[in-house]
Amino acid sequence: YKELKPKYGYVMVTTSPDDSAMVYINKKYVGMTPYMSDKIKSGIHDIVVIKENYKTISSTFEVDSSYTTNLDLNMEMSVVDVMVCADSLSKIYVDNKYKGDGVWSGILNDGIHLFEARKKNHSTSFVEKELSIGTSEIIELDNPKPIYSSADINSNPSEADVFIDGNYYGKTPLFIKDIIMGQHEIRFEKQGYALSLSTINIEESELLVAMRVNLEEERAM
Numbered sequence: 001y002k003e004l005k006p007k008y009g010y011v012m013v014t015t016s017p018d019d020s021a022m023v024y025i026n027k028k029y030v031g032m033t034p035y036m037s038d039k040i041k042s043g044i045h046d047i048v049v050i051k052e053n054y055k056t057i058s059s060t061f062e063v064d065s066s067y068t069t070n071l072d073l074n075m076e077m078s079v080v081d082v083m084v085c086a087d088s089l090s091k092i093y094v095d096n097k098y099k100g101d102g103v104w105s106g107i108l109n110d111g112i113h114l115f116e117a118r119k120k121n122h123s124t125s126f127v128e129k130e131l132s133i134g135t136s137e138i139i140e141l142d143n144p145k146p147i148y149s150s151a152d153i154n155s156n157p158s159e160a161d162v163f164i165d166g167n168y169y170g171k172t173p174l175f176i177k178d179i180i181m182g183q184h185e186i187r188f189e190k191q192g193y194a195l196s197l198s199t200i201n202i203e204e205s206e207l208l209v210a211m212r213v214n215l216e217e218e219r220a221m
Contacts, residue, residue, distance in 0.1 A: 008039040009063040013049070013071045021051035021075065033073075047071070053079045053107065079107040081136040086117035086125075087143045093118060117141040121181035148178040149202045153186070154212045160190040179209075186211070194218050 013035040015021045021033045026046050030037065033049070042065045049057040054075040063069055084092050088102040093116040099106070110133045116126040122144035131137055153162055155172040162169045164186050169176060172188070181202050188196040193215040202209050 007042050007065055009042055009065055010068040011035075011037045011040055011045075011047075011061060011063060011071060012068055013037075013047070013073065015049060015051070015073045015075050018051065018054075018075070021049050021054070021073075024048040024050070049073055049075070051075060053077060053109070076133075078109055078133060080110055080131040080133065082106060082108050082131065082139065083137070084115050084139045084141065086141040087119075090117040090119045090141070090144055092116070092141070115139045115141060117144055119144040122146050146180045148180055150208045151176045151179045151200070151202075152208065152210045154210075155188055155190070155196075156212065156214045157190070157193075160188045160193070160196075160213075160215060163187040163189070188213055188215060190215055192218060 011025075013023050013033050015033040019033045023030050023033060023035045024047065025037070025040070027048075040063045042063050044060055044062050046060055047058075055078045057073055057075065061069055061071055083103070083105045084094065084099070085103050086092055091101055092099045092104045093114075094104070094108065095114055096116075108131055110131050112128060112130045114126060114128050116124050118124050123146075125142040125144050127139055127141060129137070129139060151174075153172060153174045153176065158172045160172045162172060162174050164176075164179070164184050166185075166187075179202065183199060183201045186198045186200060188198075194217070196213050196215055198211070198213060200209060200211060
C-alpha cells in the first residue's frame, strides 16, 4: 500500500544575535522569536521578521509534509553609535526630539538625521548628516549665537547713569546697538533723584526698543 503523508508541516524560527523579533507569515503576524508554528500547509510561504534597530528580513521558505522546517535567521544591526557635543548650556535635539544638555550619546538608525543645539534667545546651530552602518560618529555643533536687538534709552532729566543687569553702560540719552534678546533689569541713577528700577523684555521680532523713564527728585529728610 502507499503511505499517505499529511499535507501540512511546521516551521521553527529563531533569530540571532537576539530573540523577540516579530514574525509575519503570509503577511499575518504569528508571534515572536523563538517561534514554533502550528500546522502550516505544505508549500512555499512568505516570511517577514522585524526587530527594532535591526534590518528587516523578508524571504520565503518551504514546508514539507510532516516535517519541521528550521529557520535560523541572522539579523544585521541597522544602528550607528553617535555622540553629539555642544556647549554645556545648549539643549541638544535630534530630528526635533530633545535628547539632553551639552552632550548626548546614543544609537540612531542609518540614514539622514538633523542635529541641533538650541539656546533661548540664540540662533540655533545645526548639522544634517547621513549615518552609515558600521561606523561611529561624533557630531560637534557650533555654539548658538546670541540674537541681538537695539535699545534707545532716555530719562527725564537726562545724564542719568544706566546699569543693565548690573553692568554700567553710560549716561542717558543712550543708544545700545547690541543688546541680547530676553528680559533685562535696567537701573537709573542720578544725584539728587531717587533710584529707578525697570524691566524690559525684548522679543525676537523687536529690532529696536525705545524706553523713557521719568526720574523723581529725592525728598528732603
